[in-house]
Amino acid sequence: MTLNLTVSPDFAPDHISGWFIFNTWLQRQLGTGVHLELYDCFDAQRQDIKSGKFDLVYANPFDASMLVRELGFKALVRPISKPDETIIATHKDSPLQCVEDLKPGAQLVATDDPDVNRIGMIMLEPADLDQTNTETTTVDSYVIVAKNVLNKNAEVGFFLKDAYDELSDLIKSQMKILVSSEISVVHHTLLLCPKLQKYAPKIQQRLVKMADDEKGRSVLESMNLLGWEVMTEEETEFMIDLIDTLLDE
Amino acid sequence: MPEHDMKDVRDIVINYHDGTSRKATVLDREVPYPEGKLIVSRTDTQGIITHANQAFVEMSGYTEEELIGTNHYILRHPDMPAVAFAGLWETIEAGNKWHGYVKNLRKDGAYYWVKATVIPNIRNGVVVGYTSVRRKPSRSKISESEALYKTLR
Numbered sequence: 001m002t003l004n005l006t007v008s009p010d011f012a013p014d015h016i017s018g019w020f021i022f023n024t025w026l027q028r029q030l031g032t033g034v035h036l037e038l039y040d041c042f043d044a045q046r047q048d049i050k051s052g053k054f055d056l057v058y059a060n061p062f063d064a065s066m067l068v069r070e071l072g073f074k075a076l077v078r079p080i081s082k083p084d085e086t087i088i089a090t091h092k093d094s095p096l097q098c099v100e101d102l103k104p105g106a107q108l109v110a111t112d113d114p115d116v117n118r119i120g121m122i123m124l125e126p127a128d129l130d131q132t133n134t135e136t137t138t139v140d141s142y143v144i145v146a147k148n149v150l151n152k153n154a155e156v157g158f159f160l161k162d163a164y165d166e167l168s169d170l171i172k173s174q175m176k177i178l179v180s181s182e183i184s185v186v187h188h189t190l191l192l193c194p195k196l197q198k199y200a201p202k203i204q205q206r207l208v209k210m211a212d213d214e215k216g217r218s219v220l221e222s223m224n225l226l227g228w229e230v231m232t233e234e235e236t237e238f239m240i241d242l243i244d245t246l247l248d249e
Numbered sequence: 250m251p252e253h254d255m256k257d258v259r260d261i262v263i264n265y266h267d268g269t270s271r272k273a274t275v276l277d278r279e280v281p282y283p284e285g286k287l288i289v290s291r292t293d294t295q296g297i298i299t300h301a302n303q304a305f306v307e308m309s310g311y312t313e314e315e316l317i318g319t320n321h322y323i324l325r326h327p328d329m330p331a332v333a334f335a336g337l338w339e340t341i342e343a344g345n346k347w348h349g350y351v352k353n354l355r356k357d358g359a360y361y362w363v364k365a366t367v368i369p370n371i372r373n374g375v376v377v378g379y380t381s382v383r384r385k386p387s388r389s390k391i392s393e394s395e396a397l398y399k400t401l402r
């Protein structure tokens with residue numbers, strides 16, 4: 001048997017090799033082949049997930065909803081102390097002091113990361129802004145989001161907080177944060193497909209113990225994670241319900 | 250309590266639709282919505298609070314122990330019209346998502362405005378409770394809601 005693994009494309013490029021090291025580690029732990037496939041685009045990955053190509057998915061919280069409720073996946077673990085938070089930032093010289101200073105017609109720059117973009121738009125609601133009265137430029141990475149903010153091609157940029165924190169000090173010193181989310185209960189999860197549920201306890205157990213030894217810790221470090229903790233079914237449902245309230249249809 | 254608030258203090262009785270009532274002190278003082286946070290609570294199918302996050306505890310002014318097991322109407326502000334909540338319950342009991350602007354009463358009598366979304370928690374096809382998530386509303390939506398709710402009271 002080979003487990004097909006994929007990872008939500010929203011982690012920093014520096015950690016790509018970390019996921020390949022994880023792939024090898026997991027292979028040894030489970031005594032079975034694990035094949036990792038990475039994407040640089042959310043939509044293409046979602047299509048392949050829906051067509052049943054993957055058994056194990058490290059998913060962003062919005063895709064986790066789809067995986068659980070539509071495809072019957074179950075969340076096994078979540079990364080420890082790593083909530084997904086969103087930052088809206090502007091140029092440090094910008095006259096903007098808070099989100100409410102933005103006016104209709106505001107120019108935004110963002111990646112195609114669905115959870116960051118959704119939370120970002122929610123944080124613009126206090127300024128009466130939405131998709132219909134803002135203009136968004138979509139770019140490939142958070143570094144490019146930052147460049148667009150620094151070049152003043154956009155008034156504000158949306159960032160995954162982790163990605164913002166990893167920008168160079170030089171870039172950060174030229175930016176100003178208008179608002180930073182503090183949601184804390186929305187995070188990535190590692191999910192297993194319905195047909196391989198019999199392996200769930202073993203995978204879960206190995207991952208939870210991963211931070212206990214030197215080797216496991218170094219693999220975690222290369223992925224910029226501290227460790228894994230068990231995600232119960234009710235915790236998963238709770239997170240998905242919460243995300244559901246953030247989708248406006 | 251700061252002195253300038255004293256003139257805006259009202260002692261009132263709030264009557265709930267289940268026939269109970271309580272005395273409450275109401276102040277004309279708004280507490281600003283906490284930036285970047287979501288205020289989250291869950292109830293059972295009867296509207297009894299089963300979970301409240303830290304932002305909920307801080308904004309309501311009650312302790313977590315005081316909130317859990319209490320009817321969610323503990324936050325009902327007298328300026329909120331009954332029809333708004335009738336609409337909420339009708340919507341969620343039909344299995345749908347409800348959105349609305351709500352003025353909430355804190356334990357200390359002050360108030361805070363939220364944009365609330367309530368959804369049913371469905372497990373194995375059965376509604377086992379409800380989740381409400383609140384976010385920061387715009388000033389224009391608050392003004393619109395204030396004007397509307399005055400006509401509905």
Ligand SMILES: Cc1cc2nc3c(=O)[nH]c(=O)nc-3n(C[C@H](O)[C@H](O)[C@H](O)COP(=O)(O)O)c2cc1C
Binds near residue numbers: 266
């Ligand atoms: C999940 C959930 C959250 C609620 N949150 C609030 C709230 O924040 N403030 C409020 O006044 N009512 C809230 N309600 C509505 C109350 O249950 C109740 O209908 C309302 O306070 C009016 O009380 P009354 O109908 O007894 O007069 C909530 C209901 C549910 C199901």
